[in-house]
Amino acid sequence: MDGLDTGDTAWMLASTALVLLMTPGLAFFYGGMVRSKSVLNMMMMSLSAMGLVGILWALYGYSMAFGNDVGAGLVGNPFEAWGLKGLFVGSYTGDAISYPLSGTIPALVFVSFQATFAIITVALVSGAVADRMKFGAWLLFAGIWATIVYFPVAHWVFAFSNESSGVVGGWIANNLAAIDFAGGTAVHINAGSAALALVLVLGKRRGWPRESMRPHNLPFVMLGAGLLWFGWFGFNAGSALGANGIAGFAMINTVVATCAAMLGWLITEKVRDGKPTSLGAASGIVAGLVAITPSCSSISPMGAILLGLIAGVVCALAVGLKFRFGFDDSLDVVGVHLVGGIIGTVLIGFLADPGSPAGVAGLFYGGGVDQLWRQVVGAVAVLLYSFTISYVIALVVKAIMGLRVDAEDEVTGIDEAEHAESAYDFSTLRSIGGSGTPRPDAAPPAAAAPIPAHASKES
């Protein structure tokens, strides 16, 4: 079949799986940072985003993001590919193979790849609301937010116009021509702004910030950071949409910027607190990944190291802002994703290297401020739109069903209140909750044999 590239398709199939793995990875990254009484709820907010957003994406999300523009580059036509219609009809075997393509890969591979982006963007928001948000309220927020914030913003940023087919895309990608290779604006600024709006409506955890809330499992956080970095190669290099040099360029930048950001965060901690921490290393990794996401096709590897260092240091300082301003962004979605996303998006305006695949010169390469203002406008537009609409969605969900669990449930632990489970069984006395009591309809245990008066306890 003309146009299909099997190498590209193979890489995009693999990339899709890589990016999907980031969401369970995020669940570990976030889950380790909360207290043991709310780890399951924390992980469930990520996993439920997979269930919910994956379906919405197939129903109308893809069409809203990548369907033909309905006007002004704001949103794609949700009915054009409703239920993925028109994207799978064709002949898959025999002599005349023909089915819809997206570039050089099957359209459905592109649909799947982009589905994983929608999922993780929604999951990222949940880090801000740890320990206290009703699970049902989270799902309602997540579904509405994906529909009227993520899907349109993905259209703005990721939907490129195609003159030969007459398809018109989004305004940031085409009219503004800001560079956002893999989602610094659409994913990270978007999720970070939404997280800020949501916590302002939701409120602080009980006891915060008077009582500091210690992460219960830092090895989980390290595991999650590792899975995120691994999956991020699909996120960034996969955004080349092919197995090619651009993917390779994005990949090396995803290595070096992340390394630099981890070191930057650790150096900041060493200087400020006296000790480099494992949570700092894991956080630095994610800050670097966030910052290189928009910029991995447009800056040189040495530029990526500088970018990563800046992101590591600035994000390490930015996570303290919530204490100054009094908003309980519990797991620092704002400090890492919003701030990191802005750094990565805006610094393209300075560091863009004309020798890179994007071929644009930033301020430091003699390009003046032309690209810089485009980057700033793109970042600010997504920030304002996401913050405003997210704030309204949060108010609406609050009015419909309330956002928070009861105070008692929050103190006892949201896992038990919302999911009827506890993550860990630490009890050593079996009669005090270790094995529990059988349900009334369960088979009765065999009658215990009477213990002989002189039986040895060891037998």
Next chain:
Amino acid sequence: MMLVTAILKPFALDDVRSGLELVDVAGMTVGEVSGYGRQRGHTEFYRGADYHVDFVPKVRVEVVVDDAAVDRVVDALMTAARTGKIGDGKVWVTPVEAMVRVRTGERGADAL
């Protein structure tokens, strides 16, 4: 009979156990406990936010001994657990009214 209770640093437990064996203490009860004295706690950092751990891990060792053995046992505990640094812990002695061995019903010093 006297109950000797000691709150000590957890790492001292092995030395305490062998030290008490040397003075013929035949058994003991040990628990993991948390607390602080003059040592106070320590500070941890999570993303730059400091977290004060007020209660530090300790072990509580309890033995019941004959009145005559009390000084020997307390000395053994001190020898085994002392590092000379703040936070080594405390030992106190309280009288015990009665004692029964569950298996045999023996009472008083016979039950030790």
